[in-house]
Amino acid sequence: MDEIEKSTLPDSYVLMNKMGLDENEVARRKDWLEFTPDDEARLLELNEMAQGYATEVIEALYEHFLKFEDTRKFFENPTVLSRVKNLQKEYFLRLTKGDYTKNYIEERIKIGAVHAAIGLDVKWYLGAYNYYLRAVGERIFKAFKNNPDQALQAFFSLTKLVYMDIGLAIDTYIFQREMTISKQQEAIRELSTPVLQLREELLILPIIGAIDSQRARQLTEQLLHAIRDKRAKVVVVDITGVPTVDSRVANHLVQTVDATRLMGATLIITGLSAEVAQTLVTIGVDLSKINTVGDLQGGIEAADKILGIPVTGKHDDTLTSTN
Amino acid sequence: MKVPILKQGNILIATIQSALADKDLINLQNDLSHQVIQYRANGVVIDITELDVMDSFSTRTLRNIASILKLRGANTIIVGMQPDVAYAMVQLGLTLPDIKTARDLEEGLILLHS
Numbered sequence: 001m002d003e004i005e006k007s008t009l010p011d012s013y014v015l016m017n018k019m020g021l022d023e024n025e026v027a028r029r030k031d032w033l034e035f036t037p038d039d040e041a042r043l044l045e046l047n048e049m050a051q052g053y054a055t056e057v058i059e060a061l062y063e064h065f066l067k068f069e070d071t072r073k074f075f076e077n078p079t080v081l082s083r084v085k086n087l088q089k090e091y092f093l094r095l096t097k098g099d100y101t102k103n104y105i106e107e108r109i110k111i112g113a114v115h116a117a118i119g120l121d122v123k124w125y126l127g128a129y130n131y132y133l134r135a136v137g138e139r140i141f142k143a144f145k146n147n148p149d150q151a152l153q154a155f156f157s158l159t160k161l162v163y164m165d166i167g168l169a170i171d172t173y174i175f176q177r178e179m180t181i182s183k184q185q186e187a188i189r190e191l192s193t194p195v196l197q198l199r200e201e202l203l204i205l206p207i208i209g210a211i212d213s214q215r216a217r218q219l220t221e222q223l224l225h226a227i228r229d230k231r232a233k234v235v236v237v238d239i240t241g242v243p244t245v246d247s248r249v250a251n252h253l254v255q256t257v258d259a260t261r262l263m264g265a266t267l268i269i270t271g272l273s274a275e276v277a278q279t280l281v282t283i284g285v286d287l288s289k290i291n292t293v294g295d296l297q298g299g300i301e302a303a304d305k306i307l308g309i310p311v312t313g314k315h316d317d318t319l320t321s322t323n
Numbered sequence: 324m325k326v327p328i329l330k331q332g333n334i335l336i337a338t339i340q341s342a343l344a345d346k347d348l349i350n351l352q353n354d355l356s357h358q359v360i361q362y363r364a365n366g367v368v369i370d371i372t373e374l375d376v377m378d379s380f381s382t383r384t385l386r387n388i389a390s391i392l393k394l395r396g397a398n399t400i401i402v403g404m405q406p407d408v409a410y411a412m413v414q415l416g417l418t419l420p421d422i423k424t425a426r427d428l429e430e431g432l433i434l435l436h437s
Contacts, residue, residue, distance in 0.1 A: 220410060221406065224407075228406050231426065233426065256413075258409075258413040259406075259409035259410050260409075261418075262401075262408075262412060262413070262418070263404050264402060264404070264424040264427070
């Protein structure tokens with residue numbers, strides 16, 4: 001791994017904490033898999049044997065990787081290939097070294113994060129584990145030829161550990177994607193609520209996209225603070241870009257109107273589409289308290305009237321109701 | 324804490340400086356009810372700029388004050404409500420529909436004079 005790549009990777013320790021993987025959680029995971037100290041002892045016993053066949057298994061695994069175009073592209077560089085082979089071997093032997101505690105978990109998280117970062121899909125990752133288990137299982141049963149019961153127990157211990165590793169790695173994948181999603185949602189929210197000052201004492205808030213309750217709350221809070229900070233007297237909220245307005249959103253609009261009035265300002269809503277207007281009347285939302293004007297232009301003209309600025313356009317007064 | 328009431332021409336100005344106990348609110352109601360006639364005032368501005376919490380009792384009292392003062396011949400205007408207070412109030416359904424509001428003292432005085 002070169003330096004640049006290293007620095008862009010999330011710190012696995014921080015990641016582990018964020019994912020809530022403390023000692024209790026790790027213990028819960030082990031309990032769920034019925035991973036006991038006996039398993040740990042059985043895995044330790046396998047270590048010597050594993051050292052014998054590690055290289056062989058790793059070579060076979062990478063041959064398998066190179067057979068498929070989707071996985072081959074990760075190993076086109078021969079130095080990368082030999083480095084990951086070494087890391088893989090290290091991991092392979094680590095499986096039978098015991099002490100499956102904090103450090104072990106942290107390493108697994110790191111591996112998950114690396115795989116997520118290079119964009120290796122989960123299916124290849126799972127397939128590789130499957131290959132692993134088959135290759136090792138075969139060798140274990142061969143080694144304990146006279147004691148199949150012991151072989152089975154040892155194999156089961158290995159399976160439990162491998163499943164724990166898979167669980168950790170996949171959780172890391174999911175966690176990182178969720179972090180990306182929430183970051184993007186945040187960015188969208190920030191972008192989608194610009195409060196613009198058109199002239200002194202007049203603010204415009206064009207709303208684009210669907211409104212859920214979280215966004216509605218944020219919109220209102222932002223708007224109310226802008227009213228105070230910019231000393232606005234009139235606010236025009238344009239909802240042309242809102243595809244649907246249900247009773248919840250309508251109710252929120254009413255609340256915003258009330259809160260604006262409590263602060264001593266006036267709110268005008270524009271851009272209610274024909275569909276939205278019909279829906280609101282059909283579901284019986286009481287919007288009698290709200291100033292609505294057909295379009296943004298009309299809204300600004302109505303606002304100018306309240307502000308005492310002479311309207312220059314030829315537009316008729318389209319204000320349907322005033323407080 | 325007692326709320327100071329200032330006289331400015333025929334307008335009374337009550338500036339609430341901090342969160343008030345119920346008793347202080349009742350006192351304010353009492354004082355305003357008496358002084359509005361005493362000073363022959365026809366308008367009252369209640370400035371709540373410094374208030375960052377409003378509970379249902381203070382809301383109700385403000386509404387009562389407005390109604391009482393109306394009976395005593397004066398208009399009431401609430402000015403300077405903070406965004407968070409306004410939002411919290413409408414969420415509780417406390418919208419003070421029959422009270423006039425203005426952004427600040429200056430605007431409140433202009434409204435009363437007009």
